[in-house]
Amino acid sequence: xxxxxxxxxxxxLGRDPEVRYTPSGAAVCNVSVATTxxxxxxxxxxxxxxTEWHRVxxxxxxxxxxxxxxxxxxxxxxxxxxKTRKWQDKDGKDNYTTEIVAEQMQLLGGRESxxxxxxxxGQGGNPEDYSQEAPSAPSRPAARPSAAPRPAPAxxxxxxxxxxxMDDDIPF
Numbered sequence: 001x002x003x004x005x006x007x008x009x010x011x012x013l014g015r016d017p018e019v020r021y022t023p024s025g026a027a028v029c030n031v032s033v034a035t036t037x038x039x040x041x042x043x044x045x046x047x048x049x050x051t052e053w054h055r056v057x058x059x060x061x062x063x064x065x066x067x068x069x070x071x072x073x074x075x076x077x078x079x080x081x082x083k084t085r086k087w088q089d090k091d092g093k094d095n096y097t098t099e100i101v102a103e104q105m106q107l108l109g110g111r112e113s114x115x116x117x118x119x120x121x122g123q124g125g126n127p128e129d130y131s132q133e134a135p136s137a138p139s140r141p142a143a144r145p146s147a148a149p150r151p152a153p154a155x156x157x158x159x160x161x162x163x164x165x166m167d168d169d170i171p172f
Contacts, residue, residue: 005081007100009054010108011035013074017058019067029063031056031070033078055099056080062105069107077106 014032021027033054041048056078058066070076080102087095 007078007080007082009033009035009056009076009078009100011054011076011078013070013072013076014053016072017067017070019063026060027058027063027067029058029066031058031066033076055097056102057083057099058102058105062102066102066105075108077104077108078102079104 011033014034017029017031019027019029033056035052035054037050037052039048040046078100080100082098083101084096084098087097089095
């Protein structure tokens with residue numbers, strides 16, 4: 001049986017990214033992304049807000065892009081997978097950390113939300129999309145469809161099938 005490990009987040013960066021490099025030269029970037037859930041308490045009727053913090057790790061070219069363009073407070077879309085790591089502290093105690101290994105990132109918001117940088121995905125607030133094809137594959141901006149409206153298709157010429165003058169809408 002197949003299994004799926006997929007995480008999708010849309011949230012705001014809680015701090016500026018931290019980029020470091022492994023001894024082999026691979027970039028690693030760590031960020032914290034906050035997501036917020038709002039609801040109304042059934043008993044009191046008060047509005048309740050809950051913020052969840054997520055550890056996100058970017059690798060290779062995607063890590064370099066995240067380190068360059070992400071800033072504290074900036075909205076971001078992240079797609080990836082959950083990964084739990086085991087590590088030992090200085091006392092030899094086992095610790096576990098669950099994080100999201102990012103495979104795709106999309107910068108959200110316009111220039112005004114980019115934290116003062118000149119990069120923000122364009123004046124119309126168009127997001128920039130980056131993905132990690134494989135752990136060592138370079139990342140590239142994904143192709144986006146044109147924003148120009150498309151003209152309506154021309155009506156089909158009348159045929160001799162007898163179906164052209166039916167007024168019924170077929171529900172499929």
